[in-house]
Amino acid sequence: MLGKMVSMISEDDHQLMLAWANLVQVHAVMRAELSRRLEEQADVSLSEHEVLFRLSRAPRGRLRMIDLAELTLQPKSAITRLIERLVQRGAVTRQQPADNRRTTYAVLTREGRALFDHARPVYVQGVRELLGDHVTPADVRLLRQRLRAVLNGLGVWADERCDPQPLTDAAP
Template identity: 40%
Template sequence: MSAPRWLSPAEQRAWRTHLALHKLLMHRLDRELQEHALSLNDYEILVNLSESPDRRMRMSDLADATIQSRSRLSHQISRMEIKGLVMREGCPDDRRGTYAVLTDEGWATIQRVAPVHVTGVREHFVDRLTDDQLEELVNAYDPIVEHLKKLR
């Protein structure tokens, strides 16, 4: 095994800044959603379902979209079912498949909470950057996202 390529001071500063931003921002957004009895994971699932045809997704596709294991998603969906936000339905064309379906309560919740969440995203992230910085961020992160998607 070859010796690691240690990070330069500039690389280390960039990496640690990225980690701090991610942790602090996710913590802040999660806390804001908890005031509405949702976690950030709950919200992400509600968004994906609300944007899907018939407000439903196969569980396997939802796991991929939210970057969760199928087991973790199943537990998350169980908790959300108890709250009345989602329900499971069998797939008529595949007996082994299951859909996660947004309930009327889940739809009402996403409509009520989305403005709160987008306000937080704007206040804590988007409005802190110029349009040029946002574009630079997309340009910098896109190749990394594409690389990591290929490894899944």
């Protein structure tokens, strides 16, 4: 029965399944290698780097914890633990407005900016070597267009998450 089901898959569907498998593989390999490089060369995890990146682009270097969770596509509990590690390192502080004690902001410190500035070249070089060395700039533009189409089709494209722009007043 399984053999008949497999044979009923069209060549287009077969290629689609293979493309998905390859995308998952690229993600897993790149994530593991970027994590290794960041931890060895910059003493920061890949998740910490992403949080520092998001905070470095935020106005006044601060974001509500709920917004940080949404931007990084992580559960609130995971962001809470991650921010706690960064607070212990002095890279981030927490702020609660006096008029709304239910809201908590994560705020990038000078130490956090320095940590991000130290880690960023390791990250950029890693992405360049692991991805950029194997595709052309035109391929990258096409890949981004196609991935945007998928994210739009799923209703989850958000410019602030998927296409963040640097802000001039972001640095603490």
